[in-house]
Amino acid sequence: MAPMGIRLSPLGVAVFCLLGLGVLYHLYSGFLAGRFSLFGLGGEPAGGPAAAGPAAAADGGSVDLREMLAVAVLAAVRGGDEVRRVRESNVLHEKSKGKTREGADDKMTSGDVLSNRKMFYLLKTAFPNVQINTEEHVDATDQEVILWDRKIPEDILKEIATPKEVPAESVTVWIDPLDATQEYTEDLRKYVTTMVCVAVYGKPVLGVIHKPFSEYTAWAMVDGGSNVKARSSYNEKTPRIVVSRSHSGMVKQVALQTFGNQTTIIPAGGAGYKVLALLDVPDKNQEKADVYIHVTYIKKWDICAGNAILKALGGHMTTLNGEEISYTGSDGIDGGLLASIGMNHQALVKKLPDLEKMGHK
Numbered sequence: 001m002a003p004m005g006i007r008l009s010p011l012g013v014a015v016f017c018l019l020g021l022g023v024l025y026h027l028y029s030g031f032l033a034g035r036f037s038l039f040g041l042g043g044e045p046a047g048g049p050a051a052a053g054p055a056a057a058a059d060g061g062s063v064d065l066r067e068m069l070a071v072a073v074l075a076a077v078r079g080g081d082e083v084r085r086v087r088e089s090n091v092l093h094e095k096s097k098g099k100t101r102e103g104a105d106d107k108m109t110s111g112d113v114l115s116n117r118k119m120f121y122l123l124k125t126a127f128p129n130v131q132i133n134t135e136e137h138v139d140a141t142d143q144e145v146i147l148w149d150r151k152i153p154e155d156i157l158k159e160i161a162t163p164k165e166v167p168a169e170s171v172t173v174w175i176d177p178l179d180a181t182q183e184y185t186e187d188l189r190k191y192v193t194t195m196v197c198v199a200v201y202g203k204p205v206l207g208v209i210h211k212p213f214s215e216y217t218a219w220a221m222v223d224g225g226s227n228v229k230a231r232s233s234y235n236e237k238t239p240r241i242v243v244s245r246s247h248s249g250m251v252k253q254v255a256l257q258t259f260g261n262q263t264t265i266i267p268a269g270g271a272g273y274k275v276l277a278l279l280d281v282p283d284k285n286q287e288k289a290d291v292y293i294h295v296t297y298i299k300k301w302d303i304c305a306g307n308a309i310l311k312a313l314g315g316h317m318t319t320l321n322g323e324e325i326s327y328t329g330s331d332g333i334d335g336g337l338l339a340s341i342g343m344n345h346q347a348l349v350k351k352l353p354d355l356e357k358m359g360h361k
């Protein structure tokens, strides 16, 4: 006989244990589902978001995209301060990193290097577990610990009410510390931008384009919010086409062949500037265009932020064949670029001539 008359019924113990396990399971699965809800980003690894969540939690933890946006804006502005300071000093220390495939000088200045240092270390210190790809070399012996005060600006909080958590290992950040370096060396300041992009599973999700000489910043998050919008109308029939002024290749021939001789071509520097030309940007130095076309090789840090912003606003940036661009893996893309908003993008793709037949490649 049990002492004090307490007898444990085996059935009671079993029911109690089962109930306990049920409560634990409920708490655990609910917690993870909330933490890693990917708010319609798609592109999760095989097995879906349920597979992504626990695996990622065990590895690099999660990051909040709303916080990443706050730091990305700060990084673009701080990098831009360096870009402006160097330009105003008139001591650019301009040099060539080599040649592009087409034989143009691939330039770099102190503006690129110092902006890169600020932008990279701000993002890396705030988010040590995410992959960051940047245009310029990061000097590990010249580190700068720049702490983020963890404040999310009001305009971001107003647009994006809740945190957006994703697994840290799903994220790739792309930094362009100085877009339009060629034009920067020519003192064509309006074309210059600093850019940050965050891709999740290779899809561009948030983008920041900052103009250091106008102190204007555009940002947007797919399924989140933005501080910039599309214009109310675009000319689809005879569009104004913005193209590269220093890496043009056959772009003018392509544009005229596609849209006819009545089409206006606007040569401009910087991929960031050219994406802003498609949007409603309150900057008197910003030209306006209906379509952005690029035909030569281009790097992902040049285009990711613009791609994310266009996507967030309902526009498109694809290769000239209409293929989506994946922002993981290699640094560059070969298939050219077509960017549009407020028009039928696939119809534009169909109109474009076959570049291979035009002898582009």
Ligand SMILES: Nc1ncnc2c1ncn2[C@@H]1O[C@H](COP(=O)(O)O)[C@@H](OP(=O)(O)O)[C@H]1O
Pocket (backbone or CB within 6 Å): 100, 101, 102, 135, 176, 178, 179, 180, 181, 182, 243, 244, 245, 246, 247, 248, 268, 269, 270, 271, 296, 297, 298, 299, 302
């Ligand atoms: N064929 C090419 N090869 C390498 N980089 C290219 C390129 N065409 C454009 N780019 C880069 O893409 C950005 C926009 O180019 P563009 O002003 O000609 O439209 C510039 O970035 P950076 O200024 O950051 O180097 C430029 O160097």
Ligand SMILES: [Mg+2]
Pocket (backbone or CB within 6 Å): 112, 135, 176, 177, 178, 179, 180, 181
């Ligand atoms: Mg650059």
